[in-house]
Amino acid sequence: IQRNYDLSDTPGLYLPGRGLQAKRAFAKNLDAFPFPEDHLWAASSITEDAEFLLPFQTRRGCPMNCSYCSTSTIEGEIFRKHAPALVVEEIARQAEKGFDRFFFVDNTFNLPASYATELCEELAAAELDITWRCILYPWKIDEKLVRLMVKAGCREVSLGFESGCEPVLQRLNKQYNSQDVRQIAQILGDHGIHRMGFLLLGGPGETKESVEESLQFADSLDLEVVKVTTGIRIYPHTALARIALADGVISEDDDLLQPRFYLAEGLQDWLPETVHSWLAERPNWVT
Template sequence: MLNLQSKRGCAFRCVYCPYPHIEGRKHRLIDPQEVARTALELEAAGAKYLFLTDSAFNSDIEHSLAVAKAFQKARLSIPWGGFFAPVRLPADYFTVMADAGLAHVEFGTEALSDIMLKNYRKPFRVQDVFTAHEQALDAGLHTAHYFLLGGPGESADTINESLEHREQLKKTVTFYFVGIRIYPGTGLYDIALKEEKINAATDLLQPVFYEPDLITQEQIDKMVTERAGNRINWIVGSGGARAAETVSKMHTRGYVGPLWEYLIR
């Protein structure tokens, strides 16, 4: 699996994310034909799968559609995937993507509570997630959702809301990460500074994680772990040593691409 980028910069304003600070808030788009040429070069070099490393491939919907159509026109024959935001999309968006070889959709969902999505400054709400998920499934795509729990305003109620809504997502795998690292240049940094959880002298080269007032990370982890139970399509954290060993064995046997598709239930 090799990586490919179709643009730099991110126009989203997610409270915790340093990408706009690193890459800029203005999209710098790579010509779709150039992206397709690079994809063909990577395929010729032996790539069996491509991952689009844009912070969110569909943050510019029109450009992402143009890239997909360029892949199709260039007759790219290997599958690909990327991170997508579950924003409102054209009804045929994922069908176009699937026709161009898209196989895996990794949604940066982060929460299924409208309160937390608002606190995270996400450009979508819970219903948008459900709609985008169904559109991806209807197009025959594998889907995963990533959750980032423990931000400003998180509580037992918002965690329960996210977990209850998760039960309504069918045919998917979910990854849960508890604790949000504070990076300079982000809205979360400003919030933590205002709340006196850090100060201007705090050394952020060493990981510092935001601590919500109403619930601890340990309590969140316990709630998620208990709800997940033995379900293999609910992954808390990286999955640990057992997951790493399983992935290594699958790679040895020739499996390529995001192996989470084999966990979908």
């Protein structure tokens, strides 16, 4: 820009009045990128915070295409992964600096299952004195993987099951059902993993009855924490954005840079009040 170069052939760049300049290409080899320069933060002050977890992303991309999620737009639909050995090497380096709690921020730690297994095997073999949490997609998780996760240091998981109503799960384009969620939650609990469940209420087709069904389902799982969100944020280039446009929730002119939310008709007042009443009786539920 300083040298006044012509940027019109730069893939993925938006130019005023000209739109997108060719489709952005995704890097295939994540190992070609360096890990963050950790001299830019003060490890000693951070590690003294008992609540701090060092974030770590081992892969990019997601093929699941949940109706509201922006990951496939931002990162692509194909999984691109760091070599497990390099991940463990970097975590070991950070552990030497005093970090002992990590958060794998990958949207679907358990997918692909083969990669999750290999990564956990590498972590377990390294015998690092660390613990970690991750985000699980409640599908294709068995007791063998959970045991391996625990051996590798997993102590907490975020379990975004979003709903306990089958038609709503289908509208969100989820590949699992409520029975999958129940089974996985049970396995995780049996192995002593702290479970934080997530409910996402108010999307397309949501009704008072489906909300009640989801709340009762979440309650029956007996999770350590449940986080409830009312209304679903609308991100560009998602199925939810197309539905919101068709339903008149947003217009063609909305760039969605400022947060906009989808909340099914008829739930605007009732849903927040209902969730508030449920939370009042459940101290481990949050919004």
